Amino acid sequence: MLVSRWFRLCSLCSRVVYSSNVGGRRGGWRTLTGHTSLRYANITQVHHWGTVVSKRLCYSDVGELYRNESVQRYLQQLMEEYRDISNRLQHAYLNESDRKALIKKHTELLPLANIFGSIEQARKDHEEVHSLLHGSVSTRDEDEQLTQLLKEEEAQISSKIAALRKDLIKALVPIDPLDSSNVLLEIVSGRTTGGDICQQFNREMFDMYQGFASYKNWDFEVYNYTPAEYGGLHHAAVRIAGDNVYRYLKHEGGTHRVQRIPEVGLSSRMQRIHTGTMTVIVLPQPVEFDVHIDPKDLRIDTFRSRGAGGQSVNTTDSAVRIVHLPTGIMAECQQTRSQLQNRDTAMRMLKARLYQSMMGKETEQRHTARKQQVGTRSQSERIRTYNFSQDRVTDHRTGYVTRDIKEFMRGGEALDDLISDVLECAEREALLEMVESSSTGSSNLKQPESGQSAD
Structure with missing residues (x-):
C-alpha cells in the first residue's frame, strides 16, 4: 500500500526529492518549491489607545475579491x-x-x-x-x-x-492611461480662524512631498512658492516628473486636516488643540498633450513678487500672472528674476489646468478634477487627518492608520505604505465597478429579447 501511494505521489509532483538530513533528522524529506510568502491576508492589528499597526476597510483578502x-x-x-x-x-x-x-x-x-x-x-x-x-x-x-x-x-x-x-x-484591474504621466501638484492653505496653523501645515506638506519625490527618485521643480508669516506657506505649485508619478499621487488630491497645538504664531498663545485644513491638487501632465490657446483669450499681468523672496527678486516686476478669459482659469509664477522664464512656467501651468478642465468635462467621475479636489475646503470633505497630539495619521477612505507622525511627514517609506494601500483599494474598487458595469451591460443586451417575448 505504501509503495502504491508513493508512486502516485511521485507522478503528481516531480518536485519531491529525498534529503539525507533535514532539520537534523535522518531520512527526512524536502520540496524544491521553496518558501512561499504568506502575506496575502494582511492581518489587521489594532490596539485601542495603543499601537496601531494598520487598519484596512476595503478588500484586505485577495481571496474575498476573487470569490x-x-x-x-x-x-x-x-x-x-x-x-x-x-x-x-x-x-x-x-x-x-x-x-x-x-x-x-x-x-x-x-x-x-x-x-x-x-x-x-x-x-x-x-x-x-x-x-x-x-x-x-x-x-x-x-x-x-x-x-x-x-x-x-x-x-x-x-x-x-x-x-x-x-x-x-x-x-x-483596469489600467489608467494617465498613470505614467508627470504631475502638476499644488498646495493651497485652507480656511480656519487665524490661518497660521494651516500655513505652517502647508509648508510641512510641501516638505513631505518633496521628501517623497526624493524617496522615489523623482524630479521636483518648483513653479511657485508664496511664503507666509511664522515660516508658513500660502500656496505652492510644483512639477514632479519620473516613473508613474500620477499613479502614485493621483489619490493625494483633496482636503487634508490637521489637529495640533501650534508651536508658533498667534494660535500658539492659546495652548489648545486647533483644527485646520489644506488642499492638495494633482493635475496630470501627459507626455503628449497639446492645448491650443488663442493669444486673444489671455490677459497677462506682471507684478513684483510677494513675500520673502529675497531683495533682488522684489526690485523688478518679474512675476507673471496669466488669465484665460473664457474660463477664468489662472496661473502665476514668481520664482525667478527673469520675466520670460516666469511667463513660460506660468503658461505650462495654465495649459495643465486647461487640459484637466477638458478632461473633467469628458470624465466627470475623475477624482483629480480641480473643482472636486478643492471642494469647499471644509473638514467634512477631508480625505486624511494628521493628529499631532495623538501621534496618528488616518486615511478616511480606507481606514488605514499609522503612527510616528514625524517620520511620516518626512515623506519616506511610511507615506509610501499608505499611498500603496489607498492605491490598492482604489484599483480593486475600479475592478468591481468595471465587472458590475459589464454585468449590467450584458443584462441590458438581453432586455429587448425578454421584452419582445412579453409582448
Missing part, C-alpha cells in the same frame, strides 16, 4: 471570449483586418488565460493531494513520514493558489 460573484462571472466571460478567439484564429477564411483584430485581443487575454490555467491545474493538484492525505490512515512510521510530506505539499499548493489568485486580480 466575488461579479468577478467570477466577468472572468468566465473573458475565458469564453479567449477560447472563442483561439478557435476562430484557426480558420483560414478570415480576412487580414479581422485576423489582426483577433490577434490583438488574443494577445491581451493571453496573460490572463495563462494565470487562469495555472490556477486550475494547481486546484487539481490540491484535490489529488487532499485525496491521498485523507484517503486512508495508518500508524506505521513510513506512512507517518508520507503523511507529513503530503501535508507540506498541500500547504505549498494552497500558498501557490493564493499567489496566483493575487496575480489574476492584478491582471484584471
